[in-house]
Amino acid sequence: MPEKRIVLSVDVERDISKYIDESYIGVKEGIPQLLEILADLKIRSNFFLTGNVCRKHPAIMKEILGQGHNIGCHGSEHKVQYYSSKTREWQEENISKAKKQISTVLGKAPKAFRAPNFSVNSDTIRVLESQDIRLDSSILPGRVVKKWRLMKLLDFREAPREPYRPSREDPTKPGDSNVVEIPVTENPLHPGIPIGSGTLNYFGKEEFLDAIREVRQSYVVLLFHPWELVDLGRHFPDLPDWVSKACKSNFRTLGICLEELLSNYQYCVLEDIQEEFLATDK
Numbered sequence: 001m002p003e004k005r006i007v008l009s010v011d012v013e014r015d016i017s018k019y020i021d022e023s024y025i026g027v028k029e030g031i032p033q034l035l036e037i038l039a040d041l042k043i044r045s046n047f048f049l050t051g052n053v054c055r056k057h058p059a060i061m062k063e064i065l066g067q068g069h070n071i072g073c074h075g076s077e078h079k080v081q082y083y084s085s086k087t088r089e090w091q092e093e094n095i096s097k098a099k100k101q102i103s104t105v106l107g108k109a110p111k112a113f114r115a116p117n118f119s120v121n122s123d124t125i126r127v128l129e130s131q132d133i134r135l136d137s138s139i140l141p142g143r144v145v146k147k148w149r150l151m152k153l154l155d156f157r158e159a160p161r162e163p164y165r166p167s168r169e170d171p172t173k174p175g176d177s178n179v180v181e182i183p184v185t186e187n188p189l190h191p192g193i194p195i196g197s198g199t200l201n202y203f204g205k206e207e208f209l210d211a212i213r214e215v216r217q218s219y220v221v222l223l224f225h226p227w228e229l230v231d232l233g234r235h236f237p238d239l240p241d242w243v244s245k246a247c248k249s250n251f252r253t254l255g256i257c258l259e260e261l262l263s264n265y266q267y268c269v270l271e272d273i274q275e276e277f278l279a280t281d282k
């Protein structure tokens with residue numbers, strides 16, 4: 001089996017928007033400590049920023065860029081649960097606004113995108129093309145989300161696991177759009193969820209490393225959230241148990257895990273994978 005590479009990706013957004021109204025503890029306290037570990041280990045990562053976080057915490061965003069990490073767009077706000085439930089016009093407006101918010105603060109427009117809650121649809125792919133964003137990492141193969149019992153909000157069970165050009169009609173199928181989709185890696189030990197800071201806190205170090213070892217692809221895209229890097233339950237005692245368990249300030253263990261990965265694998269950024277894909281894609 002060819003050697004796998006590791007991509008560490010972070011969705012920089014307000015604290016778990018499904019349960020908490022407007023709070024940025026993860027961004028303020030979690031991101032600076034994560035940046036320190038990444039600098040120590042010389043790991044370059046992908047940070048997907050929401051536009052409103054850029055407006056509210058410009059200094060931390062500049063620090064991310066200043067340390068040489070790659071910047072992507074994670075929409076304007078994180079209030080919306082599913083992009084796929086919105087019209088194409090709404091998505092166009094939201095992504096265009098986010099691009100402006102990010103470039104106003106960083107002087108640089110993002111060229112990569114990740115939708116909140118992996119919620120891309122065919123309209124999103126068309127909007128990305130029109131917004132000159134050619135790299136998307138919003139698909140989590142294996143993920144299926146249903147509303148009530150039957151209506152599917154998204155269904156990525158059949159989506160490819162290696163990079164592909166998504167179809168303009170259905171982003172889970174290969175097609176001929178100008179976008180390269182680099183899927184987030186499904187956790188082989190827990191189908192339908194990613195591997196990242198939340199699973200490290202929730203399942204522990206051994207299972208986190210085992211999950212990465214079990215991945216049968218050429219790369220592993222890890223998914224981190226700032227709010228998973230702080231003791232969120234201490235600030236918000238009414239959170240569901242699983243959220244408190246997944247959100248812990250546990251930087252020592254995190255540092256040990258990232259260092260252990262460094263001794264077994266190479267790290268890269270999504271743009272490296274995009275470039276290699278384009279070099280072989282006819």
Ligand SMILES: [Zn+2]
Pocket residue numbers: 011013074078115116117
């Ligand atoms: Zn998000």
